Amino acid sequence: MATVDGLEVAKHNSKKSCWIVLESNVYDVTSFLSKHPGGAAILLKQAGSNATTEFKKYHPLDYVNDLPPGSLLGAIDPNTLGKLNAPKESISKPSESVDLDKEIPHLSLCVSCPDFERAAKAVLPHKSYIYASTSANTGLSLKTNLDDWSRINFRPRVMRNVGDVDTHRSIFGHSSPYPFYISPMGTLGAIHPGAEPEMVKGAVRKGAHMVVSTASTKTSEQIMQTYVDEAKRLNGASPSRLFYQYYMPVDRKKAIDLMHIVKKAGYNGLWITVDTPVLGKRTADRVLQAEEAIAVGVEEDATAEWETGNENSFAPSMGGRPVSGQLSPHTTWEDLKWIRKEWDGPIVLKGIQCAEDAKLALEYRCQGILLSNHGGRQLHTAPSSLMTLLEIRTYCPEVIGKLEIFLDGGLRDGSDVLKALCLGATAVGVGRPFMYALAAYGAQGVERCIDVLSEELATGMRLLGITSLDQVRPEMVNATRLLNEMWRPEPVAVRSRL
Ligand SMILES: Cc1cc2nc3c(=O)[nH]c(=O)nc-3n(C[C@H](O)[C@H](O)[C@H](O)COP(=O)(O)O)c2cc1C
Incomplete structure (x- = not known):
């Protein structure tokens, strides 16, 4: 398999050309942007960077097999990992009703189910x-x-x-x-x-x-x-x-x-x-995705996608x-x-x-x-x-x-x-x-x-x-x-x- 330089990967950081690294491989996900059920923005935030950590939060690694044929470009040159882009930060604003106190309550204070939601809200990313x-x-x-x-x-x-x-x-x-x-x-x-x-x-x-x-x-x-x-x-x-x-x-x-x-x-x-x-x-997912899409400049694609109504275009x-x-x-x-x-x-x-x-x-x-x-x-x-x-x-x-x-x-x-x-x-x-x-x-x-x-x-x-x-x-x-x-x-x- 060909080896790809980290500096080259870093250049492909837009919706025109979007490459990401997963484990030790480089993938061109440009044609997949509009099909990604989680929306294009989440991929674009990882453009030109090592997306492995973010990817693993959502999928088993063998999901890469669902990418379009030809997406795999080669192995990342391990000596050039430092040249990759850093992934863009996610929107991390607190929700309107979030507890201002970010301390997690002691577990013994969870005495009924709603207590777990309050604790989770304090620790979970938005x-x-x-x-x-x-x-x-x-x-x-x-x-x-x-x-x-x-x-x-x-x-x-x-x-x-x-x-x-x-x-x-x-x-x-x-x-x-x-x-x-x-x-x-x-x-x-x-x-x-x-x-x-x-x-x-x-x-x-x-x-x-x-x-x-x-x-x-x-x-x-x-x-x-x-x-x-x-x-x-x-x-x-x-x-x-x-x-x-x-x-x-x-x-x-x-x-x-x-x-x-x-x-x-x-x-x-x-x-x-x-x-x-x-x-x-x-609904709340859609608002968040729209905010993220606006942040990376793909808002027009994000809305067009869920209006097409064909089988593979699930709502973001x-x-x-x-x-x-x-x-x-x-x-x-x-x-x-x-x-x-x-x-x-x-x-x-x-x-x-x-x-x-x-x-x-x-x-x-x-x-x-x-x-x-x-x-x-x-x-x-x-x-x-x-x-x-x-x-x-x-x-x-x-x-x-x-x-x-x-x-x-x-x-x-x-x-x-x-x-x-x-x-x-x-x-x-x-x-x-x-x-x-x-x-x-x-x-x-x-x-x-x-x-x-x-x-x-x-x-x-x-x-x-x-x-x-x-x-x-x-x-x-x-x-x-x-x-x-x-x-x-x-x-x-x-x-x-x-
Ligand atoms: C965050 C989340 C993810 C879910 N994922 C799935 C899923 O992958 N498959 C499925 O059949 N149901 C899924 N469900 C639905 C649950 O299996 C279940 O029907 C629902 O959570 C029960 O309602 P409750 O959360 O009020 O107890 C999910 C629910 C939530 C809240």
Whole structure:
């Protein structure tokens, strides 16, 4: 391979010609600028420089294979590294409501989930905080997720000998001390230097389930290896409690290869994300990208890109989003047939948002559904997962018991977990609180967040009058307020007049 001089690389520092160094190689990414799902500005800030550190925050290094053919120019001459440009600084203004006190609170001061967000806000770079917290459009889906948990109340029983409580639950036969798991979240390298392995360590130490994202910074094998190593270190061996969230690559061969890699690595189930045929409008990301584009002088390209609407021009976003080639708007239910042939373990559809699709999932022989609106990051004014669960209970109750049912979105308290279980959920996913805990405290924060939720859950069970999750029943909650607002089919007479 040819050797390239650092001084030469440094000259290619504009949108007309943009070269970057990744590990020991030089790449010409000029033609990729307009296609980069994270926007052109993030690449231009690295133009003519060594972009390895920044790149690794967002992607496994083998993502370079997705660059257009001919991008690899050669190996960087190691004696000329000093001649490269320095990467331009990211915009680092504090968000309007940021805590002025930048000290991270002592971990023991995190006694409920929102405390982790305050701590994370104090330490995370502005851009990473925006990535974690952003939601779709004006944020109504996220708001509904958070609000709906408080619109259901308990109907507690008293004097029931609640001295000892058992919070164990199994997911597809894999038991855990908790009925909640860590939701899949991409690009954890932008949140903590230890990225996904650091999150996994926290999960293993407590015995919690975790679903690993396709958009992880580390490969699925590296993440599983961390699980195995940490489990061995703790107690010799332990069954894997990891599941894999699958963004199905558009290319069928790549899609099958990825499934085989994941299966071989030892993941217990495939959670196919179905609520992202395209990326939602991540408003705060867009503002930040526009600011960065203006700063490097590419603002006109940045807007043109998201208006073209072709398959590969996803709305600019940063990190976490599936890259082009990994997200297809053409996926249909029929695809489940060939997926089923390649994957013989449990399949969960992540992102079910109405009763009809819950029924279809059963018909297409899935083993589970995850009621979710992607943490309010996809469809504007989507239903909360609680509302979807109520809809399923009303219109297709037969799926409960035949499918394992998971919920996520806005859960911030162990009592929320309990409400979902009363209404028939197998287990629930928690996203941002774990991400914030990781950001501020690493694996220890993740452990603490599990303890916080678990203690709230156990206390909630005692105060509700139960000692085991086998005893949860729908009549233990009052969901009338949500039921009153639940969707109902239009009366036939009204429909026929239209
Ligand atoms: C920063 C971030 C990244 C995410 N990345 C993914 C992902 O890669 N794949 C996926 O299926 N869902 C992803 N999600 C959605 C979560 O799996 C989950 O549905 C959501 O976070 C639950 O809502 P909560 O954060 O309010 O708990 C992400 C969510 C966040 C906040």
